Amino acid sequence: MSGLADVYARQFESCTIRSEHAAEVQGEVDRMRMHRQRYAEVAGQFPGMPWWVPAVLHSMECGLDFHQHLHNGDPLSARTVQVPKGRPLKGKPPFTWEESAVDALVCDGLDQVRDWSAGAALVAFENYNGTGYRRRGVPSPYLWSYTDLYRCGKYTADGHYDPQAVSRQSGCAALMRLLLEP
Template identity: 45%
Template sequence: MANKILLSLQDLKPEYQRLWDSCEIKPDKLKNAQNIVAKISANRPRYEVLEQKINVPWYFVAVIHNMESSLNFGTHLHNGDSLKKRTVHEPTGRPLAAPSNGWQVGYTWEESAIDALTIKEFNQVKDWSLPAQLWQLERYNGVGYRKYHPEVLTPYLWSGTNHYNKGKYVADAKWDANAISDQIGIAALLKVLIKEANLNIQQDVVTA
């Protein structure tokens, strides 16, 4: 029961909103975040195609794409594996269907991305408020930090900001308290995207 309470969206919404409100990009990480956002913006039409097909916000897809495969359109959105065959790393064996253009060509990024997003049921999400998105994104990567190392906020969201310094999983189930994520986390990217792409994401009002 404790874990269910710990992982509930309704229980965690105020926490995500407070973290977002107090989140600041570290000055030495800002340029990197801006460069990534520039690449995301250049490919916005491609992400918007998925939004039109499965009703998942284009920027939500884009930040996952950056975290999982550094915006490489030649890899699976699930985990960055090559599109030439089904995924090898977790989740393995995806997509289940064969590539529409045959194995010599491999999967298109779009058909793989739709699979990655729909197996997580993002196409059924009704709450796209900012704290709810942060919750969904943390769950996409895994809740190991929250469950087993609550002293460290997940770098998947907070790396590159004042909310993260060190500590990370360096491999599946392998924790290193001194390792430092060199990625720019999703919160930093969203901070820049909201400003530069003029996004209007609903936020929750948190009372003390």
């Protein structure tokens, strides 16, 4: 495991979901579990990928809407227009959620990840979203929102960081905290 994955693993083990967001996170996780088989079919195309990887990304990028591209939440009725633009490269719209999800995972190199431990997964999710927070030395809301490790600071648009903005969605770690419970 890389040094950053070790740091994230320790942070993940110690973080807690903020009580004011616990019910919301649980509801999101319950919705993810309802579609576990669908996520497992996508993840099953990549050696060792757990079902919860596409599920977490689906929550983060699409609010669990199966009519949107996993890449960025654009509608499946056309190729993506936001970054990454023009995806999927193959096929014709409208795309199925599954074919777009497979393309998104390959496009961002998640098909090459073999270590899906908590710390390594958080590094992969951060790379998927972007490392701008890491460069600022700020906990990424993409990872830590709704946990005790995040308070404020958010990119409100590509390249525009607002230190006072607060994320209004659960971060990957909060979702994983419940998803990885026995």
